């Protein structure tokens with residue numbers, strides 16, 4: 001009897017250990033819940049309808065902005081000093097940006113093109129077709145990942161932005177739509193969910209959402225307007241911190257993503 005109990009206890013502890021070690025990326029699993037905790041606040045620009053945010057290795061920020069007649073891309077310091085800026089064609093609605101090698105890609109929303117720029121000067125170097133809508137972009141390894149507001153992400157060639165494949169993003173087996181601004185961090189892709197204060201962390205290989213980050217505690221001090229939502233996420237290289245901002249937000253926040261209490 002004691003032996004059987006002992007074996008049973010061993011089996012139970014093995015099962016618990018296996019459960020604890022099971023991958024959080026199993027497609028049916030509910031994702032981990034995290035919260036965005038504000039660590040610092042920096043100036044942003046209420047004239048920027050922010051659509052893309054990324055930090056360069058030298059610590060400066062790339063910002064891509066939207067709205068017809070107001071779209072541009074610029075490089076600034078964290079303190080808000082403008083380093084360089086380029087306007088888009090007045091008819092274009094700018095969207096996500098991402099650096100890939102010596103290029104900076106800038107998407108347009110429904111104009112059917114993406115613009116390749118020199119990452120230092122921001123000068124346009126090429127213009128390529130972009131099918132469907134362009135929303136967010138981020139770079140990882142040998143690919144640029146592009147969102148279009150649906151539950152699908154596209155994998156693009158980083159030199160030509162031609163599509164190689166696409167994959168669906170799911171949370172506990174269900175599609176996640178509204179994927180907007182992106183940030184690639186190793187094997188994860190972070191995405192703002194359009195019109196919400198949620199950010200999802202996506203397994204870049206499988207499309208499975210492994211964490212949902214509640215950013216509702218990050219103050220939105222933009223003028224009251226349904227358009228002025230959270231949009232813009234950038235990893236701060238060499239740290240576990242991120243920048244978050246939004247469309248026409250006066251603030252840029254340093255945040256960490258921490259387990260819910």
Ligand SMILES: [Ca+2]
Nearest residue numbers: 053182183233
């Ligand atoms: Ca980003």
